Amino acid sequence: MKTIKDKQGKTIITYIEGDGIGPEVMSAARKIIDETNAKISWEPCVAGKKVFEQGNQSGVPQETIDSIKKNGVVFKGPLETPVGFGQNSANVTLRKLFETYANIRPVRELPSVITPFSGRNIDLVIVRENVEDLYAGIEYMQTPGVAESLKLITRKGCEKIVRLAFEFAISEGRKKVHCATKANIMKLSEGLLKKTFESVASRYPEIEAKHIIIDNCAHQLVRFPEEFDVIVTTNMNGDILSDLTSGLIGGLGFAPSANIGKEAAMFEAVHGSAPDIAGKNIVNPTAVILAGVMMLRHIGELEAADQIQQSILFTLEQGIYTSDVNKTNAVSTTEFTKAVINNLGKKPKGWVDRETKQMRMPEIKNEIAFVKAQTRRCLGFDIFLESGSNAAEIGSMLKEMTKDSALTLKMISNRGTKVYPDMGAYTDCIDHWRCRFVAKDPSSNVQSDDITELTKSLSSKFEWMHIEKLWEFDGERSFSLSQGED
Secondary structure, eight states, rough: OOOOOOOSOEEEEEEESSSSHHHHHHHHHHHHHTTOOEEEEEEEEEEEEHHHTTTTTTOHHHHHHHHHHHOOEEEEOOOOOOSSSSSOOOOHHHHTTTTEEEEEEEEEEOOTOOTTTTTTTEEEEEEEEEEGGGGOEEEEEEEETTTOOOOOOOOOHHHHHHHHHHHHHHHHOEEEEEEETTTTTSSTHHHHHHHHHHHHHHOTTTEEEEEHHHHHHHHTTTOOOOOEEEEEEEEHHHHHHHHHHHHHHGGGGEEEEEEOOSSSSEEEEEEEEOOOGTTOOOOOOOOHHHHHHHHHHHHHHHHHHHHHHHHHHHHHHOOOTTTTTTTTTTHHHHHHHHHHHTTOOOOSSSSOOOOOOOOOOOOOOOOOOOOOOOOOEEEEEEEEESSSSSSSHHHHHHHHHHEEEEEEEEEEEEEEEEEEEEOOOOOOOOOOEEEEEESSTTOOOOOOHHHHHHHHHHHHOOEEEEEEEEEEEEEEEEEEBBBBBB
C-alpha cells in the first residue's frame, strides 16, 4: 500500500479533525505523536457536519477526496452521521470511495482499567467486512408502509475479508480464527461468507478455523471472551460485536480501529462524535491515540508507535483516568494528554508485548469479478405487488391472469410467510405481497419474454415495485423459500 513523503522525507497524512469531540481527541493524539518526533507531515482536510451544512450530500468534499487519493493514509476524528433524513454517512462514503474493505478492531485488557472481566486476559480482534451487507445503504420505500434494505454479499468481498483475517492472524502470531455468521437463517447471503471461509481456511493449515453462529458468538463473548483470538464477520454484525467487545475492556474510549483497503488506509476511534460532551474537556482520547499507534505501525514508524503505547499503558497503570473510567479524581482531556507526554519513555509493569510483523495484504485483481456457473436455469420469478385486497382475492385474480401464460402462480407470501394457498395459519398481513410464478412445465427454462409479458399484464391490475428471477445455478436452487412453502 502506498505512502507519500514530502521533501524532508516525512510521510504525509491526510488529517481530518472531525465533528463533536473530534477536535479535542484529535488534538490530543496529534500532540503526543508530534512529541515522539515521528516523521509525519499533516495535511488538514474536512469532512462531516460542516460539509453537509454546505449542501454536499456525501459529507466529503472533492479536496478531501483528492488528498486521500494522493496520500493513501488518513487519520480522522469521528464524523457526525445524519439520522433519519437524506444525507449519507460521511464515514460510509469514505469507506466506499476508497474500498477500505477491512475494518480491524483490536480489543485487549488494559492495566488498572477495572471491569467485570478484569483478569480474564482478553486479547482478541474483530475483522469486519466494511463495504457490503446492509450498510451498503441500498434502501427503498416499496409502499408508503413498507421499507426495503438490500443485503448484498459477494464472493469476492467474502474472500478478501477472510484472507485478510487469516493474514492478520499470522502477522500477530495468533492461532485461531472464528467466522461468525447467521448462516442458519440467511443461508444464501450469510451462508456465502461461511462457505467462503471454509474454502479459504484450507490454505492456512497452521491456523485453527471455526465457524460460529453470530448470536452464540455474542453469548460466548460475555461468558468466555478469553477463548477468542480473531473473529471475522459481516459488516453490520461486526459493527455490533466490536462495540460489545470494547465494553469488555472499559468502553468505546479504549477502542481504536483501522479501515484497510488496497489504495488507502484510514485510522480512527470506534466511538462517535458525542456532541453532548463536546467542548467540555472531559472526553477520553485513548481510542484515538491508539488508532494513531496503529497508523504509525502501518507507515513503519514502529519506535514511535511502541513509545506511545507504552506511555498510554504506564499512564493508566498509574491510575490516571478521565471521568468515563472513574469519576473519582478524574482528570481532564488535556491533563490526560500531558500525562501521556510526560510518560513517554516509561514502560508499564507486567505487560507482554505481542510480537508482530508487517501484515501481508491479500492480492486483489482490479477486474470485474464474474463468477460463472457451469449451468443456469430460470425456474420462474417473484414479483412484489401493492394491494389492499386479501390473499385469496389476489390469488384468484392472478390464477385467472396466467391461464394463457407459460407461467403459473405457485404461492403468495406476506412478510416472508406463505398466505396463499391458505395454510390455516394466522398472519398479520400488510399491503405488500410477494407473488411467486413458476413454469407450468417444470423442466423448462423460463424466458425473459415470458416474465415481461406477464408483468405487463399484471400492471393493468396491480401496482408492482420489484422483480427477482428464480435461478438454479449448477443444479442448485439459488433462492429462499417462504415459511410454509415446499
